[in-house]
Structure formats: structure tokens, C-alpha cells
Amino acid sequence: MIEKTLDSLIHKQNRKPNEIVVVNGGGRNNCQSVLKKWEKKYPFIKIIETKNINLSTSRNIGLPYCNGDLILQTDDDARPFPDWIEKIIKNHLVFKKAGVIGGEIIDNDGTTFLSKIADIVTFPKYDKICSVRSVPGVNSSYKKEVINQIGQYDQSLFRGEDVDYNWRVKEKGWHVLYVPEIKVRHIHRSTWKNLILQHYMYGKANYLVRKRWPEMYSPYPLHINNIYMFMKYFASWLWFPFTDAYYKARKMNHQINGFEVMVISIVNISNRIGIFMQKNFG
DSSP: OHHHHHHHHHTSOSSOOSOEEEEEOOSTTOOHHHHHHHHHHOTTEEEEEOOOOOHHHHHHHHGGGOOSSEEEEOOTTEEEOTTHHHHHHHHHHHOTTEEEEEEEEEESSOOSHHHHHHHHHHSOOOSSOEEOSOOOGGGEEEEHHHHHHHOOOOTTOSSOHHHHHHHHHHHTTOEEEEEEEEEEEEOOOSSHHHHHHHHHHHHHHHHHHHHHOTTSOOSSOSOOOSHHHHHHHHHHHHTHHHHHHHHHHHHHOSSOOHHHHHHHHHHHHHHHHHHHHHHHHO
């Protein structure tokens, strides 16, 4: 997959990157030989070999090698649009107080029912530029000044490291900005089983992040110590997953399809089960 990502970043960008840092975790799908070919052809590519632990660890290994004033992050399963670099630079120049800027993530396939569901449930979508709590790491950019202030990603988090990091950015007084014109294509989960598992694991990770930051909004209460929290607990199972599914189904089609609402609700419930399992069983 990494070849198509590098092709998008080098051959297809309106504005070429000054440098590319690739952290290769090896493992079963080790792409070392492929990366060496690219590195030989393009000296501005830096390849760092390491053991694959998690995204937090890989990002922490790669960040010290990044020399620019802006650090753009993506993954090997993403294909940035041709104006990705250009528009990120433009928006960082316009929005001086934005420490983090990200944008839209679109399914690379986009034709099957599964891909459309994965697209609407996995990544946030907004119609205009807005301040948000977080943007996904696969389409994110940081001012180097912010990286220096915040430091490393939390390597104890197996997922949700971007949510945790971006919250820490907000705690320092910076804005986290979503700009819809900044786009990447992403290879979403290709089976229903993997999509459900992905959102189950998101639930587990989200509980850990929100436990660390109690002031961060969560539809699932950390503690049930009053009637409001008791009602919120039941709403997190019986109301929020279904209303969220309804609104997301409306984004997919102007006419509500009951089957789409049901499928999105199942994905949402898998997230709640992940939260429940992490809270009660670790």
C-alpha cells in the first residue's frame, strides 16, 4: 500500500514536500525493499526501521526527524488529494491560532454499501470550516511549535492517540480546525467483521482517553453517582446510538432508509460495548 501513498505525495502533489519521513514497522507486510527503491530515487525520503508496536510509538520515533515548520501526517492506507499539501500550508498561514488542521477522509472505493457505511461512521464530516475536538491522524497537520510544546504521543494507547494528543493541544490554548477542502482517500475496512471490530476497539480506546480527561465530552458517563448520570447511562445505550444513526443515514441519503439506520446503529452499539468492556473488565 505504501507505494500508492508515496506516489500521491511525490508524483501527484501540486506542491512537492520538502521531506518525507517513513517509519516502517516491518512485520508480516514488511515493505522495506519497496521503501529502499523509493529512498534511492528520492533522497529527501528518510526511512526509519523499527518494531511495529502501535501508531503512537511510530509517530514518536518519526517526529524528531521532521525539520519543517509544518508537520503533515498520514498513513500508508491513505491517498492524499493533489492539493493536500498546498491547502494545508494555505490554511495554516490563514489560521495562526490553529495548532492542528485536518479535513475530510473519503473511502477509496466508495461504491459498495459497506464502503459507504464505513465512510459515514468512521470519520467526521462537516460542510464548512469549524473548530472541533479532534481530527483523525490520517489527515492531520501540526505547527512544529505545537509539537515542541506538547511532546510525545501516549504510547500506552493502542488507539485514540490522536484524540488524546489533540485534546492536549486544545488544553494549551490552540485551536483544532477541520477544513473540508483538505482531503485524503482512505482504504476503509473491507469486511463487516473488521468494521465492527474496529469500532469496538475505538470504544475501548475512547474510554481510556476520556477517563484521562474527564472534562472531555462523552455520551457514556464515567461514573453513575446521580440521577442525571443514571439517565445518561441508559441514553448512551437506548438513545444516542439510534439518533446518531438516523442523522448519519440522512447524510447518506435524503430519504431515510430503515436498513441503513439499523446497520449504523449496530456499529454504534459495538462502540458502546467496547466502552463497557474496557470500563468493567479492562
